[in-house]
Amino acid sequence: MNYFPTSYPDELLYSILARYHVRNGNISPKMTLHELFGTNTITAVGDMPSDIDSLVCRIPKHKRLTADGLIMNNTLFPYYTAFMPEARTKLIEADMKGNGGGKIHTMAGIMAGSINVPEYLRFCPECNKDDEQKYGENYWHRLHQMPGVLFCPVHNEMILDSTVNLKIQNRHEFIAANEKNCLEKHTKINYTEKDINSLITLSEDIDWIIKNYENVKDFMEKTYGTRNYYIEKLKDRGYATVNGRVYQENLVADFIEFYGFDFLNSVQCPVDYNNQNNWLSSIVRKHRKVFHIVMHLLLIRFLYGSAEKFINIGDNYKPFGTGPWPCLNPVADHYKKFVIKKAKITHCYDTKHPVGTFECSCGFIYSRRGPDTSPDDLFKVGRIKMFGLVWEKKLEEAINKNWGLRRVAREMKADPKTIKLYSAKLGLKTGFNDENIHSEKGSQASIDNVLQQNDSLLYNHRNAWLLAKKTYPDKSKTELRSIAKAHYAWLYRHDKDWLDKNSPEHQKIQINSTRVDWIARDFEVLQKVKDAEKEILNTKGKPERISLSRIGRVSGLLGLLEKHLDKLPQTKAYIEAVSETDDAYRKRRILWAIQKLSESGEEPKLWKVMRIAGIRKEYEKQAEECLGKKKGY
Incomplete structure (x- = not known):
């Protein structure tokens, strides 16, 4: 090619190729494909195209365009891969450069995802006006084509569908944006002010993620994914125990209340109360699949306020300092010198604490659990993963001097068992293989050593x-x-x-034989039970059921109530009187949902009430009766 259009800001690659077709005056779309790719069988894909290497090798050299640059700046690659594991990201990138077009959408999770790709190319009317003034023509903006972007973050205007349908249109034709196919004829959806603000902030978060893609990927690598941060914040907000078990019901209820059903439906991320495997519950569990970027951003805004605040945590996440770190190979010339420039950070499976692994050029690899709390921690070794060639060479030299096992161990700063193990591993001939190092443990010989x-x-x-x-x-x-x-x-x-x-003598446990005054205990427990009932009834958010177990947990007397309730007749009678049946608890949830909707200025429609209250279809009649009584008919 002798000519190729210069890309406009945030222009979709599809749009650049469409403008090439128009400027070149080609009548046949397949002629354009042959000029661009060297074949006329390429499919005109809007979001994640393939065969980009073939395209780049035909673009004039003075344009200085690369496959990496086009993929990163003119496709939806950074949108779909921002929160994706690095291995899968690399595979998708390779398929986009090559001819792996058939696998890209599957690998990116687009085909199996619940969030559909827009059928039509989309535009912002205000952006089109600006483009006409600045460049004299319209073009397809990449941001406008991203699922979840329903409002333009620049003009706060609703994104509209054009007449260009990528599924119905000629599969091999690139169609440029113009006044004819970007008509404002589609009826705008009447969103509430709250939903509009939420949609704008979601668009802003998506825009920020795309513009800061490298920082996001660094965050993913440094912090070992996002789930640990979700769990830590859930603990801080009271949605999870200290061990990381999530209170799913409370999380789902507050999440839906935070966004509202209409908003979540509009971004194709509804959360089903009655489905324990809904996407919100799954994303805070161990990640066994890829979650859509919109789902990540909804949870991030709920927990952290914005994508920028969340990612900036990763910039400050340095549990082992900024480096460099010391090599702790005791026989190396650079022992305790700061020569290790890179640390790999993972997380302990049991404690969830960060674990740093430090690898020196001498081959010595060690790790320790963090975070570091003092300068002395820099010189601690939790586990030696590999001694390396330098250490092994020094071991061979020490053995060749015919020293005994103990002296070799002292020289190498290692346990005698380790010396014997590595001697055998390296095939070194020693004169101490018959020494018994196990029988000395705890003996005076061990102490002397x-x-x-x-x-x-x-x-x-x-x-x-x-x-x-x-x-x-x-x-x-x-x-x-x-x-x-x-x-x-x-x-x-x-x-x-x-x-x-030299330790304190064993202390005998004194058994208190005093008899319990169960009458006094009954009166004392009854007061605490009444207080617990009031606390449950006054709980903010979705109502909690009044039951023996719930009263026991709130009052801190669950063990006593489960084991000795028969000895507390007044308390037992009171709990039996206030404990809610299924029907009573369901009714209280329905009335709470009606009140919630009314307070927020929304009409308490039956389906909304049932959704918020978590009522199944089979109890629709009861919800309808409560709603009718509340309305006065």
């Missing part, structure tokens, strides 16, 4: 244990163990006899 390595080590641990015992004279051995964990563990392994002799 430790003292040879560090004369003050035994003294320090003993002194620390005696100091803890003196500081807390009333504490038992078990309680002191939790106070001086490291010292206890060391002494238990190497000096157990001394530890037993």
Whole structure:
């Protein structure tokens, strides 16, 4: 080609190719395809096209266009892959450059997703006016074609459908935007002011994500995905326990109340109260599939306020500092020198704490659990993953000097068992393979060996244990163990006899034989039960059912009520009187939903009431009766 159009700001690649077709004056769409791609069988795809390498090799060199640049700046690739794992992102990028067009939409989750791709190319009337003034023509904006973008974030105007239907139109024809196909003839949807504001902010979040794509991908790599951050915020907001178990009912109820049913339906992300596997409940569980970017952004705005605030957390997420980090290979010339420039951060499966893995060029790899809380943490090793070639070479040199096992272990700063293991692994001939290193554990020989390595080590641990015992004279051995964990563990392994002799004597548990005054206890518990009932009734948000278990949890007396309720006759009678049947609890939820809708200025229609209250279809008659009584007929 001798000519190729210069891209306008945020122009879709489809639009650039359509303008090429018009400017070149080609009558046949297939002639244009042959000039652009070298074949006339290419399909005109709007969002995620393929064969971009073939296109780039035909574009004039002075344009300095690359496949990477076109994919990133003129397709919906950054939209669909922003929150996607890096491995899948690379595969999609490769298919877009090559001829993998048939797999792209499947891999991106578009085919199986619940959010449909717009059938028509879309436009903002105000953007078209601006484009006419600046460039003398219209073009298809990339942002306007993204699912979830229903309002233009620049003009706060509703995005409208053109007459260009990508599914019905000629599959091989690129159609340029113009006055004829961008008519404002479609009826605008009457959104509430609240929904309009929510739709505008969603468009702004999507726009921000696309413009800051590299930061988003860095965040995903540094923080090991988004789920951990969702869970931490859910804990902070009271939607999850400290162990990360999510209170799904409360989350779903407040999420729907935050956005409203109409808004969630308009962005194709409805949340079903009665489906435990709805997308909101699934996205806060372990991610076993790719979730649409709109779903991520809805949850992010609910929890964090905006996409920008959420991603900026990743910029400050440095549990092990900014680096560089020290190499802790004890036999290397650069021992404790800051030569490691990159750390890999993952998360502990059990504790969810960050785990840093540090790899030096000498081959030494170690990890530790974070976050770091003091400068000394930089020099701690949680686990040695690999000693590396430098360490192994030093081991071979030490063995060749015919030293004993203990001396080799001291020189290599490693456990004798490790020395024996690596000697065998490297096939080194040693003279200490028959030494018994297991029988000395806890013996005086073991202590003497430790003292040879560090004369003050035994003294320090003993002194620390005696100091803890003196500081807390009333504490038992078990309680002191939790106070001086490291010292206890060391002494238990190497000096157990001394530890037993210098620990508090075993304390006998005094059994209180005083009889319980159940009459007084009944009166006391009854007051707490009444307070708990009031608290349940006054709970903000979706009503909670009044039951023995709920009263027990709120009052903190669940164990007592479950085991000894028969000894508390007044309390038992009161709980039986106030506990709600299925019918009573359902009615209270219906009345709450009606009141909620009325307070927000919405008409309490039957379907809305049932949705908010979480009422199944089979109880529609009861909801209708409550609604009729509330309206006075």
